[in-house]
Amino acid sequence: MSISRRRFLGWLSAAGAGTTLGRSAHAAGGTHFTGYPDSLGVLFDATRCIGCRKCEEACNKVNELPAPQKPFSDLAVLEGRRRTDAKTYTVVNRYENVPGAKGPLYRKIQCNHCLEPACASACFVRAFAKNSNGAVTYDESVCVGCRYCMIACPFEIPTYEYDKAFTPRIMKCTFCHPRLLKGQLPGCVEICPAEALTFGKRRNLLKIARERIELFPGRYLDHIYGETEMGGTAWLTISGVPFRELGMREDLGTTPAPELTKGALSVVPVVASMWPVLLTGVYAISQRREKIAREEQAAAVAEAVAKAQAEAKAKHTEAMAKAEKDKKAAIDREVKKALDEAAKAKAQESAAAAAADKKPS
Amino acid sequence: MPDRKIVIQKPALTPFNVVAGIIVAVGLIITVIRFTQGLRATTNLSDYNPWGIWIGFDLLVGVALAAGGYVTSAACYIFGLKRFHSAVRPAILTGFLGYALVVLALHYDVGRPWRLPYPFIVQQGTTSLLFEVAACVALYLTVLFIEFTPAALEWLGLKRARSIVAKLTLVLTIFGVVLSTLHQSSLGALFLIAPSKLHPLWYSPYLALYFFVSSIIAGLSMVIFEGSLAHKHFHDKMDAEHLREADGVALGFAKAASWVLAGYFIIKVIGIAQTNAWNYLGSGYGLWFLVEMLGFVLLPCYFYAIGAREKNLKIIRRTAAWTVLGIVVNRFNVGMIAFNYHLPSSERYFPHWMEIGISVFVVTIGILAYKFIVTHMPILYAHPDYDAH
């Protein structure tokens, strides 16, 4: 299925949180971000790379990384699949028997220096920075060592010094940021004998890549890897074979990393402000219901008491009236006296009953 | 009500104590290795697999299973379900211990643990969901600590302080729910940034919602589960109210858990529909996903319902244990099993025994702390000198 892996943060924006205020609203506000103007990049042309490992050697030298076990002139290491590690910022892998290719193909792996770096977006101490020259750099002095950047990076570039107990660092290609500041080329670019790495402003590199593809339609695929992947990267790749044949993922989508988490982040203030309101409301309702229940109970009790009293009174009056009538009707005094006593006794009885009703409240 | 002053003298070398002692000893040895030789010596973590069970289990599972605190206190204090009152303190205690242990475990995992406060005091990476998790966990741990203090203050006999804290109950509860909502969901949202690494059946724009809803399920189930364990082992510590309400708590929570599980199942299915990931169901991962969905969501949903209908506590308790296991399965899937699904099997992660050792060590410390607190503080009974707040 040819769908992009773009994700829709539907439920988040549905909660009304997607359209927060501010100058950075993406689609809704019609604003979008294109990265630093004139930032630099490198174009890797996979049809030119000869797999000499000079770039690895130069990288090791200019970054003062520890010497490898086997010398860089040993091309036998290309037999296996390698990746960047804590002692290597860049590696070249060889791909044999790629359909449609005349001989072996090579691909250089290093940090792609995303326009919107996932590592920087993921870092909770801002240890990563996207510099105006395009380099994504890392500040060891604040890093906690949580390795969330390694989870976040779609290219699996950041590595970690697992060997160190106290001062482990994240290790990754720096685009030779210090050298760039001094006006020098990145080590790997400088040494590449075949200009498989072309250095320049990213927008110019895109022009060069497009021109090469147009002039040699049979040699290149019509795609510049990194132009849109994960929102675009400073390092670009062109190739004559599908990028997956060179171990590059073609399913990364074009959504920049911050866009992936933007929706979830925008929910935070909404929950923080609306939850107390809602919960207090629920609390008030439950309190109110309890109160009503209490009042209703009290009212019911009062009503029962009043009713009992009224009943007793009515009975009493009735009894009195009856007694009066009897008194008048009766001739025999003894009979009359006896009735009087009986009436009294009844009144007492009902009073006791009423009192008994009242008590349990 | 049992007289808490009677201390029953037990032999020191019970099987429990022996096993716990060994675990603690081994844990301490591994701790030394970890902090002298680094993660390479103690873990199977690699550049492809930066997070192992110290995150997948200790953080993701730990936080989810500690959700009982906010769920129970919200039910009792906010929704006004007073008959669950006796369940609040044990739930808060386990919540507090859970979070404390999560933070403890994090010290093992991160490279420079003394820098854990850096996100707050040095540089704030506010675009990171991990920042939100860290902030909320830190705050919520504080909230839980304050919520828990009445028990400690009662034990210590500090009446004034206790009454001040008691007045804060509602505010603290609301705080707790807000913070829990945020970080429970953010733990899921941590993985939103890696759509290319998490298997499409588990990756969803709803990840945050899934984690939040399943934390409610985890909280409810843990309260039932712990209740049943406490009943078994600390029956003598419980007062009449606790014993009288315990069955009602289990029944009510079972019904709620069943209902939430039903909703959770629906949103999981809708998540598949939204990302159109149906075709993955036929693969091996699809089978495993179905095991999770049918075996650990639909099945407990049904058995909770049966248990609540038939008022059968045995079923409810077993289902609670099963559901807790289901939460573990889910967090493992998102954090480790379905994560990095694209890598060849040679690059996949399986924990080192020392990693497992530390996780078991941390859980053991939790159990020991729980045991100590339950035997010494008024958790499973109300203190005779104080009114219920």
Place this chain on the structure above:
Amino acid sequence: MMKEKSLFRRTGLVLTLAALMLVLAIMSVQGSAPSTPPADDASKPRADIIRIDGLKQYGRLERPAVVYLHEKHTQALAKKNKDCATCHLPDQKYRSTNFKRLKDTSKQEVMGIYHDQCTGCHRETAGAGEKAGPVVCTGCHQERAVASSWTEIGMDKSLHFRHVKAQEKKCEVCHHEYDPAAKKIFYAKGKEGTCRYCHLDQTVENVSSMRRASHAQCIDCHRKRLAQNQDAGPATCGGCHDAGLQKKIAKVKDVPRLERAQPNTVLIQAVKSDGEKVDPFTRPAIVPFNHIGHETYADNCRVCHHASMDACGKCHTLQGSKEGKLVNLQTAMHRVTATSSCLGCHDAFKADKRCAGCHASMPQKETADLAGCGTCHMPKPPGAAPPTEPKAVAAMLLEARKPVTATYADEDIPETVEIKALSKQYEPAKLPHRKIVQTLAKNIKDSKLAGHFHRDPGTICQGCHHNSPVAKKPPACASCHGQPFDGRNLFKPGLQAAYHLQCMECHKDMGIEKPVATNCTGCHKEKR
């Protein structure tokens, strides 16, 4: 309470079983299908695989199409002295290529024929105690991955010549025309075209598909001749279509020219859309075309005459016509990406190892470089007056235009060139310059095409000394290539890369394995 307890147990059990069954069902529907196909016949690639999916025309297939191995059945029948007639009924002239029917009538009927006849025969065979095919649904209806060696076969020049010879030049045996009024086929002498002009991929009305037509007619003829013990072509699937067996079909070397009264030379004629021919002599330049010369390079007529045996300009008019799919004459001749255009065909030769060294690094873009036009487009000869026969003019021009492959004299070519510019670590690299030029010159010596396009002795130098005018002493590389990543010229590599790209890319494209690109000392001697 006890009763209820058993109730839960039962419901729980049912639920678990239901879940398990659901899992299994999903597995069997989705998981099993693409996983592992039965490997019975997968070992050896076959050319006789037929997918019986004719019911597609009546809507979606309810079951997987049947993978039918034709030769397996032919061989089984042959053992019982049965032949094609067992399954294929006689139609008007040839046997029907359908199974046990002449026409597809309805879904029910077609399905019935297969089900009754296939399984009927399988049952009968099995009843006789012999090995027989399946009789249950899934026995036939299952996705099977059988390795295929099937390759298309076409009537190339050699094969055609062998047929002409065998049929003693009786073209009418195969070639025919269709008369729509009489609904009959007839033979028209001198109008023979290729089969595919009429027999398309799909059957259209009365014209059967190429597949059906060729199977009916070719096999019928081959079988008849075989029956009479005459020399005949294959009558089995693999005989024509198996990649391996196909190679064993005898090839005639130096095939005599086809006899269809085709011209030797042609003057490419432009026609306006209304059919009016443009007088070629009013045009500034004309294109003479060596028809007989191109015949030797083309495998069959269809390479150029792709839709009919007519002049290009008939359909591809000056402005483009509907018959020519609006492709005008200019495009039809010049589009590099079209295989049947002049430039497209010529361009394909650049992939040859001998040519690729220079040509692979030249832009493939259709060039607006007018210098190359003159190779084909020639000014009209001064003497030829308008009424001259165009073919004769073409012959005259072609006579004047002969291929040239000469380059400069050896003494004008420096023997070695020392490249010192980049030698910090290494001794200067010694380039065997003359040897390279001589090799390149040798490579193109026998190619007429190359001879026409490398007319100037300096053309061949342009392979390396590009982007500068042709000259005996071209400028040195360093005069253009300086620092890398020059912001003012984005597309120009630096000197080192220019050398490496030029040398090593050329070696790669020409298949020269030494020196290996990563072996620095292969070219540069280490400095001591």
Place this chain on the structure above:
Amino acid sequence: MENVIYTLHDFMLRTESLTYILIVAALCGFIFFWRFLSERDDGRDHLGADRPGGHHR
């Protein structure tokens, strides 16, 4: 796969349509499930009570 989706609009048209059907099915299912869950409870319990805190009286 025979049904290749090329546009976001078509993709959403498919997924959203299915989602609406699922929502309706889920709501209907909820009614029956709630009845199943609550029918043995004492009378007053048929409304509300679907909160994480469990049912109330």
